[in-house]
Amino acid sequence: MEIRTASDSDWPSIYRFYSVIMCQGTTYAYPEGQTLEEARSWWMEEPPGRTVVAVEEGEIVGSAKMGPNRPGRGSHVGTASFLVDPARHGRGIGRALGEHVIDWSRAEGFRGIQFNAVVETNSSAVRLWKSLGFEVIGTVPETFDHPEHGLVGLHVMHLPL
Amino acid sequence: MEIRTASDSDWPSIYRFYSVIMCQGTTYAYPEGQTLEEARSWWMEEPPGRTVVAVEEGEIVGSAKMGPNRPGRGSHVGTASFLVDPARHGRGIGRALGEHVIDWSRAEGFRGIQFNAVVETNSSAVRLWKSLGFEVIGTVPETFDHPEHGLVGLHVMHLPL
Numbered sequence: 071m072e073i074r075t076a077s078d079s080d081w082p083s084i085y086r087f088y089s090v091i092m093c094q095g096t097t098y099a100y101p102e103g104q105t106l107e108e109a110r111s112w113w114m115e116e117p118p119g120r121t122v123v124a125v126e127e128g129e130i131v132g133s134a135k136m137g138p139n140r141p142g143r144g145s146h147v148g149t150a151s152f153l154v155d156p157a158r159h160g161r162g163i164g165r166a167l168g169e170h171v172i173d174w175s176r177a178e179g180f181r182g183i184q185f186n187a188v189v190e191t192n193s194s195a196v197r198l199w200k201s202l203g204f205e206v207i208g209t210v211p212e213t214f215d216h217p218e219h220g221l222v223g224l225h226v227m228h229l230p231l
Numbered sequence: 232m233e234i235r236t237a238s239d240s241d242w243p244s245i246y247r248f249y250s251v252i253m254c255q256g257t258t259y260a261y262p263e264g265q266t267l268e269e270a271r272s273w274w275m276e277e278p279p280g281r282t283v284v285a286v287e288e289g290e291i292v293g294s295a296k297m298g299p300n301r302p303g304r305g306s307h308v309g310t311a312s313f314l315v316d317p318a319r320h321g322r323g324i325g326r327a328l329g330e331h332v333i334d335w336s337r338a339e340g341f342r343g344i345q346f347n348a349v350v351e352t353n354s355s356a357v358r359l360w361k362s363l364g365f366e367v368i369g370t371v372p373e374t375f376d377h378p379e380h381g382l383v384g385l386h387v388m389h390l391p392l
Contacts, residue, residue, distance in 0.1 A: 078280030099305030100244075140348065142253075144385070174370040181382070183369055185349070187301065208369020210345055210389050215304040221342070224305070226387050228371050 071163065073170045076121040076133065082125065083130040088113060094156070095217045097192050099224075101184040109170070113153075118145075118178075122170065124136075124154075124163050131155045132163040135146055136171050139184045150178040168202050176231045185227040189214050196225065204229045236330045237282040237294065239385065243273055244291040245284065248316040249274060255317070256378045258353050260385075274314075283331060285315075285324050292316045293324040297332045301343045309341040313356075325356070329363050337392045348388040350375050357386065365390045 084108050092100050093107075100112060115121045119175025123130045139149035141163040150171045152190065154163045175183050183204075188195055190209055204227040212220075212221035235244065246267050253261050253270075261273060262311045276282045280298025284291045293315040300310035311332045336344050344365075349356055349369055361367075367387040373382035 093253075095304055099236070099301040099303050101302045102304075139374075140260040141262045142260050143263075144348065145372055146376060146382075147315055147371075147374045154300050175232055181373060182371075186372065187305065205367075207371050208387055210308075210343075210387060211391070212342060213300075213305055213308045213345060213389075215307060221307075226371060228374075 071131075071166055072125045073122050073166060074125065076114065076123045077208075078114070080123050080133075081114055082106065084092075084113060084121075084133045084153065085109060087157075088133075088153055090156055091153055095196070097189050098151075099214060101188060111144060113151075120174070124167055126163075131158045132167055134167040134171055136174060138180075139186070146179075146181045148175040148178070149186065150175075150182045150183060152183070159194075164198055165202075168198060172202060172229070174231070180231055182231050183229045185225070186224040187214070188227050189216065190223040190225055191216060191219050196227075199227055202229070233286045234327060235284050235286065237284045238277065240274070241284050241291060241294075242275055243267060245274060245282075245294045245314065246270060248318075249294075249314055251317055258356070259312075260348060260375060261385070274312075281335070283371055284364045286329055287319075287324075291343040292319045292364040293328055295332055297335060299341075300347070304391070305371050307340075307342045309336040309339070310347060311336075311344060311378055320355075325359055326363075329359060329371075333363065333392070341392055343392050344390045346386070348375070349388050350377065351384040351386055352377060352380050357388075360388055360390075363390070 115135045121135040124132035136150040138145040207226045209223040213224045253347040263347040285293035297311040299306040368387045374385045
């Protein structure tokens, strides 16, 4: 698997699974039903942020975006978001993207990485981030309207670098 | 003191203390050195959000902005931010704005209010929000570069409605 910076022309391939994941509605508090063009700026980051794609046998199978979590006096802490093609789960794509983000964030001089809203019922993601060293700082109760479980909490997670 | 919805023409009066507070740099991770026009969209909310001003003897002495903390499946939880003219601290303006935001959020049907980044050394704000029923869900360490204290934590605070 290769991980490389996304180009504008990659967006339609990312949107193919972005739109499925947002429609499933179990992992992201994002606007619903976004068109290709509406969603573009929600995922394709401009510097100092960055979007990457994971490529397997010439096909885009996952993506991550990363960059400062806040401007100004919070810009020394990074954040990131991840998408894996639902047809390719369980093959280490999320882990590879996570490790890539950690390496990039450290190289860019970030002092830590904060995830602001990890759905507490997304156990594979929570397990993965914990295995990469992230800690749950707290869980804001009933902040995510899950299509199956109703109102569930969102974890704030943090990794010092 | 009157609290009313801000109009476009109020922005220069708000910016007068907005710019001072951002320059002091002790309470907000916002971009630094914003001009009047650069800062406008950072404070003046469009629906479904809303910006209000606190007015005392015809003068704007504070402001708050409020609205959904996240889109989509997180839009049932509100958030808010507050500014009080540094020349008018300790006169209950922040408390009046906080109570106004809670009343508005409840009336709008929000299920809770989340503050994402309360500087842990901002003890008057932390004390005020706790007195209004907010709880510290967790503190993300070393996420705010304080001009006097160096790297300090940011509280995530929450009030169920």
